[in-house]
Amino acid sequence: MAWAAVALFILWCETGGRSVPQMHLFPAAWTLPIHQWIGEAFAAFTGPSQWLFRGATAALQAPLSALQAMLGALPWAVLATGAILLAYRASGWRLAMFAAAASAYVLVGGYWSPTMNTLAAVALATPLAVLSGFGLGVLGYRRRWARDVILGLLEMMQTIPTFAYLIPILVLFGFGPVVGIVASAIYALGPMAQNTMLGLAQVPPSIREAGLMCGCTDRQMFWRVEFPSARRQLLVGVNQTVMAVFAMVIIAAVIGGSDDIGFRVLQTMRQAQFGQGLLSGLVIALLAILIDRITAGFAAKAGKGARASRAWFMLAAAALLGLYLAAQVAPALDRFPSEWAFSPAETLNGWLLAFVARFGDAMTAFKNAVIFFLMLPLRIGLIKAVSPFTWGFALTPVMIAGFWAVVGIMAGAALLIGGRWRLSCAILCAGWLLFFGTTGVAWIGFAAVILLLSYQLGGARLLAFATAAIAFIALSGSWADTMQSLYLCALAVVICILGGGALGVWAAENDRVSAFLRPILDALQTMPQFVLLIPALMLFQVGEFTALIAIVIYAIVPPIRYVEHGVRGASPEIVEAARQMGCSRLQILRHVKLPMARPSIMLGVNQTILSALSMLAIAALVGTQGLAQAIYVALSRADAGKGLVAGLSIACVAMLSDRMLKAVSRRA
Known part of the structure; x- marks a missing residue:
């Protein structure tokens, strides 16, 4: 009954309600100058305290310069051998061989000096992030109210696009490589804080009771009982923190970097050098x-x-010292000879240009077909997208009636034959969005759908959060930009779920496919987001289609990984029971493995949405509109108010979708 009422309300909004502008387009007179309030508050805070932040910048510049000078002065043979020895100690000879291959690639490619500058920034930002995250984690573990606040802040930090981080940091700390270190440390403290709270909470009660029986004080209990017991989880937090620092150091090159890898990547992207x-x-x-x-x-x-580790490290230190002394005698061990360097960059550029020259017309035709027949209808609706210029004809009243008749028949069949009223409502909503487009539907009708869905999935609590999120987006004047961005992200997520899900199932059923995909997924997951823009940019030029390709490339990794993990994790006993009952391989996959993998699949969908929204801000560099473009323009103007409003709008979409998907998973 509630959905029937919403459907009638939407019908009125799209017919008779179009004579009431406030029902269709959010009135500009209702918006609040939230970005001005944020900007004024930020300016009031920045003025008296800017000397403190600029002083911190100057204080961090000295250790950064010292680290860069030290890594630059050490012989390449010592550093490469040290990396190989560490890899061997950590995970055996296979990782040692990988470390040797990676070192050889960096040396032969001529990237040694920029790589050392990047490692210096990572080495300085990581301790800042680890210590800050550890302190927040301990506070959240000891105080319940602090834990709720910290988790809320961390969730918001995870969903706000990285470009939005850079704007207030740029205003406070200035421009330069140190600012990238500060941004990286702030961005990366979340994993450490979460793993600290998790590790301390998982300490067995029996260990704590043993500490109490030994007469430990509170300080002794923490450092001698709880901290050692949570060490493994804390090291996992350090691992994730390092990876987050690595990701942010590259993005921070936008607001100033030295001659590091991030600056090289950004420079090549600006010059479109594939x-x-x-x-x-x-x-x-x-x-x-x-x-x-x-x-x-x-x-x-x-x-x-522990004893074996100390002995091993002493032997490794002695070997490195001997290698350092040998490098003082042999110059080739100190500085890698430039004549040994080799770069196939021009060859790759030639191949790409030849490919574009040969298949350029076909790619242009494919791009135009996707834009005219898929992207435009989703954005502005069939009512506006279908025209003699794009589709070769114009919509007639008979065509419109036929479209709605097909939608009605499909919805009615789902309701009357299958008894699935939820599917029927979904079909009606899809037809509504396809006909009017995400930027053309009545805003109050779309808000009603989201609010009702939130209430039925998560009750009053999720309804309150959805109301607050929609109110912020609408009152801040970001509704049109949000709907513009929503269609692009929704399309990318659907493509990723369908394509990535199919690849994940294939990889789970075929070990060779899994082995083939694993290094590709590792490379896509660790490759800087800027790099993913370059091939799409050179193949399809600037535009929203290029942004769609880049988002899909980045966001397709989670569905592949999580679907494969979920399908492979199905209970062997249940699978064997189904096999003995005579089920075929397809029946086992459809009726056993996929239902059991549902929690993992839902988590993959969740991460796909977050990845798509994260990449959306980066894709603004190649021509997207909406919230991403607003963030990029605010960054270029150092406008903290507009940048944070746009970033918080994306965070609202991400957190609301996250909560709704978790509610669906719990109900399932």
Whole structure:
């Protein structure tokens, strides 16, 4: 009955309600100058305290310069050998071979000096993030009210686009490489705080009771009982923090970087150099994978073989010292000879240009077909997209009646034959959005659908959050930009779920496919987001279609990984029981494995949405409109108010979709 009432209300809004402008377009007179309030509050805070933040910038510049000078002065042979030895100690000879291959790639490609500058920034930002996150985690563990506040802030930090982070940091700390370190430390403290709270909460009560029986004080209880017991989880937090720092250091090159890999990637993207950008981004991918494996390996070995570790490290230090002395005699071990360097960047550029020259017309035709027949109808609706210029004809009243007749028949069949009224409502909503477009539907009708769906999924609490999110987006004047961005993200998410889900199922059923996809997914997950824009930009030029391709490439990783993990994790006993009952392989997949993998699949959908929204802000560099473009324009003007309003609007969409998906998962 509630959905029937909403459907009648939407019908009135799209027919007779169009004579009431306030019902269809959110009135500009109702908006509040929230961005001005934020800007004025930020300016009032910045004025008296700017000397403190600029002083912190100057204080961090000295250790950064010292780290860069030290890494630049050490012989390449010592650093490469040290990385190989660490990889071997962490995870064996396979990782050591990978470390050797990564070091060789960096050396031969001529990226050694920029890589050392990037490692210096990571080495400085990581301790700041780890210590800050550890302090917040301990506070959240000891105080329940602090835990709720910290988790709320961390959730907001996770969903606000990274570009929105940079605007207030740029205003406070100025322009330069140190600002990137500060931004990286703030962005990356979340994983450490969450893992600290999780690790301390998982300490067995029996261990705490043993500490109490031994007469431990509160300080002794923490440092000698709880902290050692949570060490493994804390090291997992360090691992995730390092990876987050790595990701943000590259993005922070937008507001100032030295000659590091992030600056190289950004420079090649601005110049649309596919070969150079791909090779530079591959350096980041290799370093991120290597550091991830090393830190994860040490986390898995936490507390094991302490004496053997000390002896091994002493031998490794002696070997490195000997290599350092040898480098003083042999110059080739000190500075990698430039004549040994080789870069296939121009060859890759030539291949890409030849590919574009040969298949450019076909790619242009494909792009135009997707834009005219899929993207435009979703954005502005069939009522506006169908025209003689795009489709070759104009809509007639008979065509419109036929469209709604088909939608009505499908919805009626779902309701009367299958008894599935939820599917019937979904079909009607899809037809409504397709006919009018996300930017053309009545705002109050769309808000009514979201509010009713939130209430039925999560009750009054989720309804209150949805009301607050919609009110913020509408009153801040971001409704039109939000709907513009929503269609692009929704389309990318659907493509990722369908394509990535199919690949995930294939990988789960075929070990060869899984082995083939794994390194590709690792590279996509660790490759800087800027790099993903370069091939799409050179193949399809600037525009929303290019942004769609880049978002899909970045966001397709979670559905593949989570679907494969969920299907492979199905109970072997239940699968075997189904096989003995005579089920075929397809029946086992459809009726056993996929239903059991539903929690993992829902988590993959959740992460896909967050990834798509995260990439949306980066895709503004190649021509998107809406919230992403608003953030990028605010960044170029250092307008903290507009940037934060647009970033918070994206965060509202992300957090609301996250809560709704979790509610669906709980109900399932």
